[in-house]
Amino acid sequence: MRGGDKKRVFGGLDLGGTKIQAVLLDEQGNVLSQARRVTPQKGGPPAILEELFGTLQEAARMVKLKPSELAGVGVGAPGAVDPVAGVLLHAGNLPGWDAPHPLAEVLSKKLNVPVFLGNDVQVAVAADARLGAGRPYQSLLGVWWGTGVGGGIYLAGRRWMGRGAAGEIGHMVVRRGGARCSCGRRGCMEAYAGRAAMERRARKAAERGEKTKLFSLMEKHGKDRLSSGIWLQALKQEDGLAERLIARAIRMLGAGVASAVNLLDVEAVIIGGGLGTRLGQPYVERIAEAMRPHLFVPQRPPDVRLSELGDLGGAIGAALLAQPSREGRSEARGSTRAHP
């Protein structure tokens, strides 16, 4: 296929703790098809790899392709990734994935095409930077508001990776000595704004007897945790606890993102991630408002925009990993390639 006159098609897989999203992308970045499946909660890496294959196959079948006919496949995975070796080092969100695993190599053998691995947030930010809300800008900060708060940095049109771990905006300190974060440290923005942290706090409040619809909504929708959709439902029903915790999250996002803007003076901030996408534009505006009191140059704030690619951004960004002509040129790194 590669030498032929058929168009090159790329596969992208967004591997999440609850779902696997696949897309096929043409060279212009158009989505040709997509499929979505539930992430296996049993069976560890082998079961997950089987389902990654199946989801991709399903998306390929819609456009009458076999996975082996793809020009390349990218996978965005949660947790620490060694992109050069294609190894998923650890992934706290993936059931049974508790040791480094050569995901790219194994999936590549299964598919018979090259497979590239990236961090899920990094690839989603890359997708929005290049094909979505970030297109008009040469410098931007992606803030992915979901289970945690991840980020990605584009400067002078290129992704800034540092020594491999740049963009950890969720672990900027917004209140030294403050709330305990899941990373073990204190006062990180994620300790206030991450959905996991918010759920922990909501559970404690409910246990103390505070009234909230959050957990009854969760049960009604057959979930075992507070998904972004549940938070949105609770906000729509004007649930006091949900409103209070979201307001607190937004205050801290405002301080943390404004701090990053004071440091980098980027043209734009793109808000994405599960919560960002689900809560949408009104909450993006609240974040912009919460940033304002902390901006060092308030008369010239950055544009604050909602991710345009939404739920598909992760899979689209993963597919871009397999297009070195697009992604390879757009990275700037420090001098070392070491990764945490």
Place this chain on the structure above:
Amino acid sequence: MRGGDKKRVFGGLDLGGTKIQAVLLDEQGNVLSQARRVTPQKGGPPAILEELFGTLQEAARMVKLKPSELAGVGVGAPGAVDPVAGVLLHAGNLPGWDAPHPLAEVLSKKLNVPVFLGNDVQVAVAADARLGAGRPYQSLLGVWWGTGVGGGIYLAGRRWMGRGAAGEIGHMVVRRGGARCSCGRRGCMEAYAGRAAMERRARKAAERGEKTKLFSLMEKHGKDRLSSGIWLQALKQEDGLAERLIARAIRMLGAGVASAVNLLDVEAVIIGGGLGTRLGQPYVERIAEAMRPHLFVPQRPPDVRLSELGDLGGAIGAALLAQPSREGRSEARGSTRAHP
């Protein structure tokens, strides 16, 4: 001179609230001579310009040059600078300098050589990045600890300016809703670690009756404010209040600088500025230690180094402004040139 066989010599002027420092620099970055004078506290811009000229003339005379024989002169000034127009927009630290002033143009006519204007901290960081402690690194963060806390960013060997105002590390929020900063906002790192903020707090403590040698040392040395040297003296005498306020500043510097490192993952942090330079290596190590609990990748901290150019860094960096072949190549900006 320009077309002749004489070596090109550049002048650099560091304009501070209390002193003016001049250096002459050859094309290799060697300091040929230097002079230092007190900043006039009366007479506003005309008096200050006269003294800038005089200090430079003094430095030039030592190597038997006239100011007009210099290949170019750079000035590093405190406050907001329009580097393209050469206008010092406002400078809170300079007595009587309360309106925008075309400093570069006026001084250029006086000297009969091209004059370039830059922000004092930015040029000092540039000097250390290229000729000092930053030389081994492709990416670094300069943290200039003085009256305020300023900064400068080098990524992939180039200065990152954003839309013109990048590097305001002192106004990263380390405690949302915390101490009032001189910028009017709350919880900025500078509100805890800036020397001006520390002095305000020390005065309040003294007024409340807390014992401290800070102000008697100040008077003994004929100062009317707590200079970096006074803080060092007080620390040497184990003054409890000085130790407490410096410890607090270091805690906040630790959180703020670590936050910036989590975002940018730079190879190195260079500590400079009046306090950084005066307190020196033991305090640089304390800052590195204070960063550690907040680093997202603690097993691979950045190198934390003391500025090598010390008090002369500002003037050396100013002289580099006049060498476009050195400085011009090393800037990366966003797409707009607007300046606050």
